[in-house]
Amino acid sequence: MARSPLTLAASVTSALPGAGVVGVGVLTEGTTGRYDAAIADLDDGRRVVVRVPADEDSATELAAEVRALNALTPGVRSLLPFRAPELLGEAAVGDARAVVVGFLSGYRVDAAHLPPGRGVATSLGASLAAVHALPHSVVKSEGLPARTPQQVRADVTRLIDRAVATRRLPLQLQDRWQRAVDAEELWRFESAVVLDGVGTGAFLLEDLDGVPTVTGLLDWHGLSVGDPATDLQWLASAPDAADDVFAAYVAGSGRAPDARVRERARLYAELEFAKWLIHGHDEARDDIVADAVELLESLAAGVTGDDFVGDGSLDVEDAIALLDRMPESAAATVDTSMQTDAYDPDELARWVADEEPPSDTGVVDETGDEAPLLDPIDDPAEAPQSEPTPPAGDDVSTSPIPLPGATPPDGGTRREDGTDAAADAERASEAALRRWLSD
Secondary structure: OOOOHHHHHHHHHHHOOOOOEEEEEEOOOOOOOOEEEEEEEEOOOOEEEEEEEOOHHHHHHHHHHHHHHHHOOHHHHOOOOOEOOOEEEEEEEOOEEEEEEEOOOOEOOOHHHOOOOOOHHHHHHHHHHHHHOOOOHHHHOOOOOEOOHHHHHHHHHHHHHHHHHOOOOOHHHHHHHHHHHHOHHHHOOOOEEEOOOOOHHHEEEEEEOOEEEEEEEOOOOOOEEEOHHHHHHHHHHOOOOHHHHHHHHHHHOOOOOOOOHHHHHHHHHHHHHHHHHHHHHHOOOHHHHHHHHHHHHHHHHHOOOOOOOOOOOOOHHHHHHHHHHOOOOOOOOOOOOOEOOOOOHHHHHHHOOOOOOOOOOEEEOOOOOEEEOOOOOOOHHHOOOOOOOOOOOOOOOOOEOOOOOOOOOOOOOEOOOOOEHHHHHHHHHHHHHHHHHHO
16 A cells, blocks of 8 residues: 555644544545555544545546435435545645545455345345436536437447457357447436446445345446446346346336336446457556456357347237336327318318308218218317328328318308308318218
């Protein structure tokens, strides 16, 4: 560790004026050498964590963490079923920046050791669903990244291209991933607030009434709007609990059904090997490249004959799953009235004036008998909503045609020249109706 705990403790007093440090210890868990970190006990009873980035990449990540924690207002935190670290202060430490946050207690469980059933698995699924249910404004208010499905898909394409450019990517994986990118149905999803690749190590658990429950989430630097599948990619490492995690996630999700979220999650998990290869290539580290190639070749052998999306569309089980997940809603009101934006009663009356109906009481139906006329409606807003559907090819818009009939409820209207506008409209619309029925 480059900086001693005492140096970090001094940065706490700089970040929190007036606070006194009464104890300090080294924090190693979760830092992976990318941060100098320590736990400090304050004289007011609080316990805090101080972190200083060890390199430029870590500094960028820590800056994103600060922005994300600023976005977690008290109102946003109230929407989450667990705690997030509270940002307490910052201070300069040489050329770097120290960040002080509140300490969260709890233990972690590695994905490979997640037990199935109620407890860790179901709590993790519900916790992820709660994050993904946050409003997009949480992210956008702080200017954090927001990506559409199209942009996510484009990012995946660029990543694959970079891996191909190393000339060390197995051809089988190149083809497999390209087919996934080309599969339209794989990318039909609703963007959500995500943590952009968070793993199980970010979640803190405590036993509540004997049941392991998520009580805290540590890593927020990836807070953004994007593909929710990025936060599920670790399911590939939890074979025993994956189904229970996913079932709890779906049960707690209020978003539109996403039939291919698990397939995309698996794709992202595989692409982590490609990122490792690219990293080794960019850093000219032959040892990393060799390790990545070995992992990729093993992956290629394991997915032989497999594909993310089959040749056909969704099968019956997929369709049933979608129906089960579809929230109930009231049926939309459909306007089925005859509609056209080319209808004007006065103008139409002039060119169909010679097409008088056979009688004053009705129109002739197909049997030769007179069919009674419908009650007239001058106000289009009062037109019934169940008239015949217009023939294919006609221009349809939003101006209802009034149906023929007798005098309107207000007694009818007369123009300044003494002619009856309602009568003209009746004849015109009557002729129009006959044209609909005769086509």
